[in-house]
Amino acid sequence: MARLLDGLDLPKGLRHLTLGQLQQVAGEIREEIIGTVSETGGHLASSLGVVELALSIHTVLDSPNDKVIWDVGHQAYAHKILTGRLSEFSSLRQYGGISGFPRTDESPHDVYNTGHSSTSISVALGIAKARDLRNENYSVLAVIGDGSLTGGMAFEALNHAGQLGTDIIVVLNDNEMSISRNVGGLASYLSRIRTEPHLLRARRRIDRIIKNIPIIGKDVSESVRKLKGSLKYLVIPSMLFEDLGFTYLGPLDGHDIPLLIRTIQQAKAKGGPVLIHVVTKKGKGYPPAEADPRAFHGVGKFHVPSGKMLASNSSKSLSEIFGEAVVRAASKDPRIIAITAAMPDGTGLNAFMKAYPNRFFDVGIAEQHAVTMAGGLASQGFIPVVAIYSTFLQRAYDQIVHDIALQGLHVVFAVDRAGLVGEDGPTHHGNLDIAFLRSIPGMTVMAPVDDDELVSMLDFALNMEGPCAFRYPRSSAMDKRKKRGCPPIEYGRGVLLEDGKDIAIIALGSMVYPSLDAAAILRREGVSAAVLNARFAKPVDESLILEISRECKKVLVVEEASVVGGLGSEVADIISKKAQGKVEFAHLGIPDDFVTHGPREILLAECGLSPMGISETALRLCSRCQALLKV
Ligand SMILES: Cc1ncc(C[n+]2csc(CCOP(=O)(O)OP(=O)(O)O)c2C)c(N)n1
Incomplete structure (x- = not known):
């Protein structure tokens, strides 16, 4: 049967669908996410939990005119599918494919890059303030999980948003989980709201009654304040969000599309800072992920019918x-x-x-x-x-x-x-x-x-x-x-793993074994390379570095870290100060740029951090020296 999803002009087409059709689209999105992630790996359970929420947001709001910000962004797969990336979705997280997180360079519907948690409310507030300063008119909505709400930045932003009174909508996606079970007083607070929503409603009624009592003189107002205080803190869970200046709507079933649509519309109409508290099930719609959302938070390839992980490497990490x-x-x-x-x-x-x-x-x-x-x-x-x-x-x-x-x-x-x-x-x-x-x-x-x-x-x-x-x-x-034994660690001392006379490769951590492999390649080319396991990026083994530098006259530092400020900078500094003019130097590391996504091996090779890349740089350094000697 043809999928409804394939024929839609997204996201606008959602507005013309019946409830039954929206529910059908939700099912199709889930299948697409499960099928793709089983091949590409990714953040499955979080994404499955927000399918109805993403659908409802894009049914009510007019993205990209209205701005939607996904906190962390690991749960934004449905958003990607709903904003024109269905045909590319199978390339998720692949080298050259679409990113697993919102990226402004990927779509105008991704209004901000995310990946680290608890930033969305600050971003939303900034965008909303920019809108107000320019007298523009659009909605700004941030979706933040209960886990991400434990990050300090989220509170800093709530605190400020409440004071500013700016129109923003914050959707709190409460699935009781961070990657593991959510922790802390906030988690217990949300749990009380979830389990005792009638108390919240009662509290609102009492607040309304108190507001309507005519206040005559200071004594009455004082007793009203006391009454409110005792009711607030003794009988009913304190309404943190309302006290911070937000209108609180919820808690509501985050899989109930009509209810979500109605509530987002209400929030839009209400104005000011509004927090919609939705309760969702992490892993919704895929039984293995519902049963173990922790294991399905971030997954590699898996077998869809059984949910079994297809682990490529069984050794311990x-x-x-x-x-x-x-x-x-x-x-x-x-x-x-x-x-x-x-x-x-x-x-x-x-x-x-x-x-x-x-x-x-x-x-x-x-x-x-x-x-x-x-x-x-x-x-x-x-x-x-x-x-x-x-x-x-x-x-x-x-x-x-x-x-x-x-x-x-x-x-x-x-x-x-x-x-x-x-x-x-x-x-x-x-x-x-x-x-x-x-x-x-x-x-x-x-x-x-x-x-x-x-x-x-x-x-x-x-x-x-x-x-x-x-x-x-x-x-x-x-x-x-590859095990070579591990001599005792001495403070600030490296270990010379292989002796050589033509070039010294000083390698750090993960780059030591590739450097040994590079030395083997170089040997076949007739170049004798010393390999030093630096062990320490601070303090560095200055005497050993100077000793092998003076011996080999050529030094190549290799590290899986930024070339700016890395071990290489320190070694270059030592050589320039203490072995000036006598030693040729090269440095391989991660370039001063933001590296894309894809398999680690490909990305490392792109940076020249493979045995082949290291040996090529070493050979270039050696032949450069040869050329210089001939001049
Ligand atoms: C600053 C920061 N620390 C840690 C992480 C790793 N991390 C990614 S998602 C996640 C849990 C987020 O929980 P929640 O916001 O509730 O989203 P859910 O996955 O439950 O939908 C964590 C800890 C991160 N992205 N950013």
Whole structure:
């Protein structure tokens, strides 16, 4: 049977559909999302949960004249399909295909790039204010999940929006989940609203009655204030959003299309800041995802009929190896605490959560708070291990500087997903951590080459003083055949893995094994390359670097991090100051640009960070020197 979806002029065509047809389109979108994501991987459960919501928004609003902002943007697949990207949808997250997140360069319906959480209300407020300043007339609507609402920025924006009174609509998509179950007082608050909506209605009635009491003199008004206070805080869940200046509509069934359409229309007509609280089921319409939304939050390829993941690699990830190592360390040292910002599974800290629930903290999507709380714990003699993805640690930069490093506090940062993450693309690549961490006084920065070295670096970090970070990429544990043993970590010292006389390759972390492979290629070309595992991006092993630089006369630094401010900058600095004129230098890293999405191997190769790319750069450096010698 032909799909209704294929013949529609989207999004405008939605306005002419009957309820039955809208429901049919919802079913077709779900099938499209499930079919595509089973092949491409992606954020399945979150996207399935908002199909009716996306349909209703695009039925009422006139995008792109009206502006719709999706917080994080991982749930925007239905929005993409509904805004003219059905025919490209099968290329989701593929190299050269459409992005898994809203991208302004992909469609005028994506009004803002997102990927990190809790930004949507600030963006919406900015756009709404721009509209008001120009006396324009359109609606601005932000969709934010209950998980993303735990991020501080969301509260900062709510606080400001309530004060400004600007026309904006915030849709709170409450599915009780972040990636794992949502945490904190806000989650309990939303749960009370969900389970006791009659209390909210009663509260509104009482508020109306109080408003209508004629107020004669100060005493009456004082008793009314007291009455309101006691009712508000003792009988009925406090209405946080209304108290902040929003009109609150809800809670409503986020899969009921007519109700959603009516409510969005009401919100538009009402004006001012309006918050619509919708309750949705994460994974809706695909039983395996409904049953286990946590596993289906972000998935690789899977078998649609059974929901079974088609894992390409069964070996443990570096995150799991890290998680197990922290548990082992914690069994010997009661001072060790583990902290995650809403990523217990992704960081491997779920093992710690089970083993030591009292010493484990999931703070919600609140990286800044995670870091400063770790500072508080460290100031009292505990040893916090804060595991955060490189890209999300960007958010807590001031906290690392001001709340940790400035006081020399011993906090260990496990920086996961460092370097190029692959299909999630530029919002998620972790290419800046080396640069931003290296520039902080007193900070130690390491990068392991494999799982053994990761475990050794964790132990080393736990036993040193002051702030310390080690960063590792998204990848499975290294190929066992490549294991070379792991000599003990010494502060600020690298390890010479292979001797050579023509060129020295100084490699960091994930680039050490590709550099060894490059050295093998070079050997076949008659070039003898030394390979140094730098281990430390700060402090660097200056004496060893100078020694092999002087010996080889050519130095190539290779790192999976931005070329701006990376290890290469430091090595170039050392060479220029201390071996001037005698050593030729080249640097391979992630270029000073935002790298697109696609398989990690392709992206790395594009940056020249493959064995072939490294050997080619090394050969160029060698032949450049030859040419120079001949002149
Ligand atoms: C600053 C930041 N930290 C962490 C993440 C990783 N992350 C992506 S989605 C997500 C959960 C979002 O939960 P919610 O907003 O409730 O959306 P849902 O997936 O439940 O629809 C998290 C923690 C992120 N995108 N940004």
